[in-house]
Amino acid sequence: MTTLTDPPKQAFRLSQLIYDTRYRSMTIQVIAMIGFLILIGWLISNTAQNLADLGKEPSFRFLGEPAGYDINQRLIDYNNQDTHLRAAFVGLLNTLLVAFLGCITATVLGVIIGVLRLSKNWLVARLMTVYVEMFRNVPVLLWIVFVMAILIESLPAPRAFRGDNPEATMKVFDSVAVTNRGVYVPELLFGVDARDEKGEYLDAPTGWRVGLGDLPIGASADNPACASYYATEGAMAGEPGPGCGTFQISLDLMAVLFVLIAGFYSAHRIKLRADRIQEATGERPTTWYLRLGVVVVPLLIVLYALGAYLAYPELRGFNFRGGTHMRNSLIALWLALSLYTAAFIAEIVRAGIMAISHGQTEAAAALGLRSNRIMSLVILPQALRVIIPPLISNYLNLTKNSSLAIAVGYMDITGTLMGITLNQTGRELETVLLGMLIYLTISLSISAVMNWYNNRVKLVER
Amino acid sequence: MKKTVFLGALTVAGLAAGAAAAGTLDDVKARGKLNCGVSTGLVGFAAPDANGEWNGFDVSVCRAVAAAVLGDPAAVEFVPTTGKTRFTALASGEVDMLARNTTWTFSRDVDLKFTFVGVNYYDGQGFMVPKELGVSSAKELDGSTVCIQTGTTTELNLADFFRSNNISYEPVPIETNAEAQQQYLAGACDVYTTDASGLAATRATFENPADHVVLPEIISKEPLGPLVRHGDDEWGDVVRWTLNALITAEELGITSANVKEMASAAGNNPEINRLLGTEGNLGEMLGLSADWAVAALSSGGNYGEIFEKNIGENTPIGLSRGLNAQWTEGGLIYSPPFR
Numbered sequence: 001m002t003t004l005t006d007p008p009k010q011a012f013r014l015s016q017l018i019y020d021t022r023y024r025s026m027t028i029q030v031i032a033m034i035g036f037l038i039l040i041g042w043l044i045s046n047t048a049q050n051l052a053d054l055g056k057e058p059s060f061r062f063l064g065e066p067a068g069y070d071i072n073q074r075l076i077d078y079n080n081q082d083t084h085l086r087a088a089f090v091g092l093l094n095t096l097l098v099a100f101l102g103c104i105t106a107t108v109l110g111v112i113i114g115v116l117r118l119s120k121n122w123l124v125a126r127l128m129t130v131y132v133e134m135f136r137n138v139p140v141l142l143w144i145v146f147v148m149a150i151l152i153e154s155l156p157a158p159r160a161f162r163g164d165n166p167e168a169t170m171k172v173f174d175s176v177a178v179t180n181r182g183v184y185v186p187e188l189l190f191g192v193d194a195r196d197e198k199g200e201y202l203d204a205p206t207g208w209r210v211g212l213g214d215l216p217i218g219a220s221a222d223n224p225a226c227a228s229y230y231a232t233e234g235a236m237a238g239e240p241g242p243g244c245g246t247f248q249i250s251l252d253l254m255a256v257l258f259v260l261i262a263g264f265y266s267a268h269r270i271k272l273r274a275d276r277i278q279e280a281t282g283e284r285p286t287t288w289y290l291r292l293g294v295v296v297v298p299l300l301i302v303l304y305a306l307g308a309y310l311a312y313p314e315l316r317g318f319n320f321r322g323g324t325h326m327r328n329s330l331i332a333l334w335l336a337l338s339l340y341t342a343a344f345i346a347e348i349v350r351a352g353i354m355a356i357s358h359g360q361t362e363a364a365a366a367l368g369l370r371s372n373r374i375m376s377l378v379i380l381p382q383a384l385r386v387i388i389p390p391l392i393s394n395y396l397n398l399t400k401n402s403s404l405a406i407a408v409g410y411m412d413i414t415g416t417l418m419g420i421t422l423n424q425t426g427r428e429l430e431t432v433l434l435g436m437l438i439y440l441t442i443s444l445s446i447s448a449v450m451n452w453y454n455n456r457v458k459l460v461e462r
Numbered sequence: 463m464k465k466t467v468f469l470g471a472l473t474v475a476g477l478a479a480g481a482a483a484a485g486t487l488d489d490v491k492a493r494g495k496l497n498c499g500v501s502t503g504l505v506g507f508a509a510p511d512a513n514g515e516w517n518g519f520d521v522s523v524c525r526a527v528a529a530a531v532l533g534d535p536a537a538v539e540f541v542p543t544t545g546k547t548r549f550t551a552l553a554s555g556e557v558d559m560l561a562r563n564t565t566w567t568f569s570r571d572v573d574l575k576f577t578f579v580g581v582n583y584y585d586g587q588g589f590m591v592p593k594e595l596g597v598s599s600a601k602e603l604d605g606s607t608v609c610i611q612t613g614t615t616t617e618l619n620l621a622d623f624f625r626s627n628n629i630s631y632e633p634v635p636i637e638t639n640a641e642a643q644q645q646y647l648a649g650a651c652d653v654y655t656t657d658a659s660g661l662a663a664t665r666a667t668f669e670n671p672a673d674h675v676v677l678p679e680i681i682s683k684e685p686l687g688p689l690v691r692h693g694d695d696e697w698g699d700v701v702r703w704t705l706n707a708l709i710t711a712e713e714l715g716i717t718s719a720n721v722k723e724m725a726s727a728a729g730n731n732p733e734i735n736r737l738l739g740t741e742g743n744l745g746e747m748l749g750l751s752a753d754w755a756v757a758a759l760s761s762g763g764n765y766g767e768i769f770e771k772n773i774g775e776n777t778p779i780g781l782s783r784g785l786n787a788q789w790t791e792g793g794l795i796y797s798p799p800f801r
Contacts, residue, residue, distance in 0.1 A: 055575055080625060409635045
């Protein structure tokens with residue numbers, strides 16, 4: 001029998017931190033970390049000291065002061081007496097709008113171009129190669145400016161629509177005006193199609209088709225915009241103030257959206273039922289008219305009940321009035337960002353498709369699937385696993401590139417908070433920090449959503 | 463990682479702020495060059511010519527200061543700044559002074575911590591429209607699309623004007639004067655608004671200037687002048703009194719042609735003698751040489767000469783003196799005495 005004795009344990013000595021390989025790397029990291037923190041601390045104190053010397057202590061109070069400037073494109077109510085904070089919020093919504101539209105368009109275009117680039121048709125494949133190379137290799141700022149210049153220089157000004165024999169006319173049954181200030185399309189409104197003597201649309205509540213109106217959020221006597229309303233006796237009844245409040249939610253739009261979502265859900269249930277019947281009996285009942293009906297019929301009923309009508313754009317005074325105005329700046333930025341990012345997405349899609357073994361295509365063909373169904377049912381779902389991670393970074397790029405908006409005068413968060421507000425208040429540090437924080441939040445949110453989606457579609461390994 | 467991005471911003475801000483130190487006059491002398499912030503190109507006020515030489519009304523102020531401090535009107539480094547970058551450039555010490563048609567306002571003086579040393583051009587905001595629109599007053603602009611340079615006081619004046627007249631407009635924010643010109647000429651906006659002097663300068667570069675009219679309304683006071691950082695009074699005095707020297711010289715009839723002769727010996731007028739350094743020690747008080755004003759005046763002449771050469775009635779810009787005439791001729795240009 002042998003006895004095993006532990007080697008005598010050595011007490012920890014300080015020199016081990018340097019000479020013992022077990023501890024050395026840790027020592028170096030700790031020292032580096034301390035050095036890094038000292039550097040940061042020095043920078044912060046230096047900044048604070050210098051700002052204090054200049055008499056400009058960091059403060060965010062300016063956000064509560066009236067902005068004083070106007071913004072042309074606003075998704076929520078805003079006028080120049082509102083605060084800088086609200087102006088920044090208007091800009092934020094504009095950023096989100098162009099990022100959202102851009103991501104969708106870029107994805108659709110990118111998938112189509114990526115697939116077509118692999119086409120057996122020589123001409124189509126080469127054309128797509130030219131597209132990808134052209135857009136990828138020119139800075140996006142140039143594309144944005146270029147698209148804007150084309151829109152401004154090639155489209156007619158509103159004054160070309162004037163006169164008995166105008167140089168330009170409205171398109172699509174006189175309902176869409178394409179000008180070099182943007183595109184005016186008919187707008188869906190609720191209530192009654194009534195106008196005042198100046199030709200402005202009115203909300204004249206007569207009969208029962210009057211619409212539901214708006215629900216103000218945050219309307220209170222403290223809100224300056226509501227002050228005049230709360231001075232009247234309407235406030236006594238405890239009703240929310242009309243036309244004021246921090247936000248207004250259109251109840252009509254909510255109702256329409258609700259009916260639409262319910263319709264799609266019912267259509268989905270009908271499809272599931274058809275699937276079950278098909279699996280049980282082998283016969284698939286014809287359901288397309290039912291599925292169409294549950295979406296369209298309730299929608300039409302609701303639209304009629306709410307008194308929906310289209311407001312058409314009309315040339316009055318200097319500009320077209322009425323309808324929805326899609327400004328040139330939005331169109332130029334949206335188009336340029338989409339086209340540019342689509343070139344990158346096309347390459348990702350192509351790489352994803354090429355990563356799928358050719359045997360999959362052959363096996364699917366052997367089962368008798370047609371080539372477009374092979375693509376949509378067999379290849380693309382598998383390719384998505386390869387496509388999605390790089391797709392996320394392209395969405396982030398598109399969102400961040402949207403900060404070039406000021407080149408075409410699109411008032412995004414960079415244009416409002418980090419542009420005019422910075423300039424009028426002189427608060428460089430605060431506005432830029434706030435702006436960076438906002439972009440960081442947007443980017444991380446996009447990442448989170450896309451990672452969640454990636455986790456759903458990725459290959460489940462057991 | 464996220465933290466580093468945040469701190470990176472602080473780094474940049476910290477370094478920028480660290481560069482701003484007191485003693486600008488000594489810095490400029492040691493450097494042998496004056497860093498002067500000007501606009502990115504507004505013909506008549508500050509624009510490089512075909513040879514790359516900067517010329518213009520604002521540029522002349524920079525050259526006069528460089529001549530007064532360093533004795534050489536060419537010892538200027540011109541830093542082009544946009545409406546957005548100008549204040550950061552000055553506050554961070556990137557430029558020693560700003561001569562960039564900048565409006566003197568309360569908040570810029572008090573809140574942004576700058577010192578306006580005087581006014582070299584009394585301006586006001588105006589509107590330019592194509593003649594074919596048939597508009598004769600700014601109050602007829604209801605519903606119009608207005609091109610406007612972003613980051614300027616004009617943006618706020620415009621909002622106030624339309625609000626107080628209860629008419630609507632659509633602002634089209636634009637970064638530079640050149641882009642505004644392109645959009646305006648293409649009809650993407652009905653109206654272009656900026657300082658009346660800027661409108662005249664812009665209109666002068668059009669192919670057919672006669673097709674455009676500047677409306678009679680001047681909707682704001684825009685006293686434009688050079689400015690320096692708050693808190694460095696010695697430097698502020700140098701720039702202030704150089705500008706005053708140019709103005710006083712016109713009043714006293716000292717021009718670039720006769721300044722050398724007048725400075726060669728003391729004359730009968732004691733104020734001229736004090737200004738040109740043949741009597742008293744004003745230059746020494748400023749920390750400059752005795753002939754500082756002679757050098758400043760030799761660089762481009764007196765205020766009137768600079769005006770006529772760059773933006774006066776015989777130039778394409780064709781601005782009349784108007785408010786900018788000497789006080790002795792009914793204008794507002796007035797310098798405190800050299801005593």
